[in-house]
Structure formats: structure tokens, C-alpha cells
Amino acid sequence: MYTAQGTIEKSHLLKQHQPMVRRMALQMLAKLPASVELDDLIQAGMIGLLDASTRYQDNRGAQFETFASQRIRGAMLDELRANDWGSRGLRQSARKVEQAIQALEHRLGRSAGEGEIARELKMELDDYQSLLQDIQGCQLLYVEDFAQDGESENPWLERQAHNDGRLGGDDPLAQLLEAGFRHELVDAIAALPERDQLLLNLYYEEELNLREIGAILEVTQSRVCQLHSQAISRLRAKLKDSL
Structure with a gap:
């Protein structure tokens, strides 16, 4: 469904991809301690989906599901880190x-x-x-795994702080694949x-x-x-x- 301006309607994207959020939460939950609640992951994932629907531009050529899955997973990981899920x-x-x-x-x-x-x-x-x-x-994957000997606490994270998510160049995933x-x-x-x-x-x-x-x-x-x-x-x- 599209708006009068020719863009995909946000509410339609959210409703259509809710099952994907739950599926990703269940997959992630299987690898986490029992103390982690499914509802918390789903809630964080929905926030990621909402963020994806706001940022997505369908004229860039990328499929929304591919774009959204990265945002959803990132939101879930942020939730886990914020709540110190692993002692x-x-x-x-x-x-x-x-x-x-x-x-x-x-x-x-x-x-x-x-x-x-x-x-x-x-x-x-x-x-x-x-x-x-x-x-x-x-x-x-720990952030510390990317640190080089002698570096301060989280220099790798600081180097990526200004990354705007473009594939290639400074994108950490692209760097790993290219290496x-x-x-x-x-x-x-x-x-x-x-x-x-x-x-x-x-x-x-x-x-x-x-x-x-x-x-x-x-x-x-x-x-x-x-x-x-x-x-x-x-x-x-x-x-x-x-x-």
C-alpha cells in the first residue's frame, strides 16, 4: 500500500512485518538465558521495525524486509545490552x-x-x-573482540559511532566480509x-x-x-x- 506521495504506508509495513519480529525474537531467545523474556525482545524489535519504517526509502533498491531485519536485530541487541543479560x-x-x-x-x-x-x-x-x-x-560477538592490542576501552565502537549504515567504506560488516x-x-x-x-x-x-x-x-x-x-x-x- 502506498500513500498519495508514492511511498509505502508505515502502518501497513508495521502490520505486515509483525510476524517477522516475533520469529526473530524466538530465534534469538533460543540462544539466551532463561531470564530473558520473549515479550521484552518483541517490544524492542517493534521499536526497531518502527525505526526502519521511518528511515526506509524504497527508491534505494534494497528490500524493506532486508533493511528492517537489521534494524530489528540491532534494537533487540541494544535491549539485551541495556539490561545486562549476561553477567x-x-x-x-x-x-x-x-x-x-x-x-x-x-x-x-x-x-x-x-x-x-x-x-x-x-x-x-x-x-x-x-x-x-x-x-x-x-x-x-563482543565489541572487545574487535579491539587491537593496546587500545583503550572501546575505540572500535567510537570509530563506528559516526557510521551512517552505508554498505562498504567504513561499514564494519563490509570490512569483515572484504577481509x-x-x-x-x-x-x-x-x-x-x-x-x-x-x-x-x-x-x-x-x-x-x-x-x-x-x-x-x-x-x-x-x-x-x-x-x-x-x-x-x-x-x-x-x-x-x-x-
């Missing part, structure tokens, strides 16, 4: 798991098993699996154990939920959560130098 202790635990995996795989020359990772952390296997459950959602990060990510996924590759494919490509993935892998939903957390830790360990 400092959990984030430190997540980093310890990544460091243990990286050290083990460097020594072994192969992917480490759960028992081996648990021993590296000096933990019982049950405790390690419980930790995986706890750190689920503490593995989103070959996409190819390194593909290689890192290919080096994961087959079960981890299957899980990531089912979750991110097929967009199945944890219950559906559990049925395919013949494990419980909570076990899928643990395996997903470990798979992401493996990826982060493999990509540590690139990040």
Missing part, C-alpha cells in the same frame, strides 16, 4: 571454555571431545555440561565434528527450533542447548585470531 561471571566462564577448546585443539590437532574439554577445565563432565547450559547466550572473514567462517564450520555441523545447519539454515532438532538428533531439548553452546564455543575458538 560478567558468565561471560568470563564462556571465555574460559573457548580458551580451553583452543588450547586442546592446538595440542591434539583435532576437535576435542566433551570429556577432554571438561578435564582441561578441571571439571566433572556433568558440571561442564551444566556450564554449557548456563553460558548459552553469552557467546554473541575474508566469510571464508574463514565456512572453513571453521567445516572443521567442526559432524554432529556440530548438522546442528548448526538445522538451526541456522533450516531454522528448526530446539525441540525439532532434538527429535532429529534423538536427544533432549536441553541437550541440544548444551551442544549448540559448545559448537559456538568451538567456532569462537577457531576464529579467535580473525576476530
Whole structure:
């Protein structure tokens, strides 16, 4: 639907894309601690959708859904950061798991098993699996991952503060892609154990939920959560130098 000026009607965009906001919130919620409320994510996502409908210009060639999804996801992440969704202790635990995996795989020359990772952390296997459950959602990309040695607190964030969202030039996503990060990510996924590759494919490509993935892998939903957390830790360990 268009206005008399030939632009897309804002109310129509909001109504049409409400299901997308809920879908994105559910996908993000699966990777977050149980303390995060779905309604809070949806509310933040709707704010992002409203912002997208205000800023979108259909004469630029980009599809609205593509443009809006970036704004929606950004609004949800802002909400999570504002409410300190992951405690400092959990984030430190997540980093310890990544460091243990990286050290083990460097020594072994192969992917480490759960028992081996648990021993590296000096933990019982049950405790390690419980930790995986706890750190689920503490593995989103940290701003600190982009900082260079010797930099102050958040210089990378400051460098991007004046970025107007153009693709290319100073856009951080474009910089990552141009630097070959996409190819390194593909290689890192290919080096994961087959079960981890299957899980990531089912979750991110097929967009199945944890219950559906559990049925395919013949494990419980909570076990899928643990395996997903470990798979992401493996990826982060493999990509540590690139990040």
C-alpha cells in the first residue's frame, strides 16, 4: 500500500512485518538465558521495525524486509545490552571454555571431545555440561573482540559511532566480509565434528527450533542447548585470531 506521495504506508509495513519480529525474537531467545523474556525482545524489535519504517526509502533498491531485519536485530541487541543479560561471571566462564577448546585443539590437532574439554577445565563432565547450559547466550560477538592490542576501552565502537549504515567504506560488516572473514567462517564450520555441523545447519539454515532438532538428533531439548553452546564455543575458538 502506498500513500498519495508514492511511498509505502508505515502502518501497513508495521502490520505486515509483525510476524517477522516475533520469529526473530524466538530465534534469538533460543540462544539466551532463561531470564530473558520473549515479550521484552518483541517490544524492542517493534521499536526497531518502527525505526526502519521511518528511515526506509524504497527508491534505494534494497528490500524493506532486508533493511528492517537489521534494524530489528540491532534494537533487540541494544535491549539485551541495556539490561545486562549476561553477567560478567558468565561471560568470563564462556571465555574460559573457548580458551580451553583452543588450547586442546592446538595440542591434539583435532576437535576435542566433551570429556577432554571438561578435564582441561578441571571439571566433572556433568558440571561442564551444566556450564554449557548456563553460558548459552553469552557467546554473541563482543565489541572487545574487535579491539587491537593496546587500545583503550572501546575505540572500535567510537570509530563506528559516526557510521551512517552505508554498505562498504567504513561499514564494519563490509570490512569483515572484504577481509575474508566469510571464508574463514565456512572453513571453521567445516572443521567442526559432524554432529556440530548438522546442528548448526538445522538451526541456522533450516531454522528448526530446539525441540525439532532434538527429535532429529534423538536427544533432549536441553541437550541440544548444551551442544549448540559448545559448537559456538568451538567456532569462537577457531576464529579467535580473525576476530
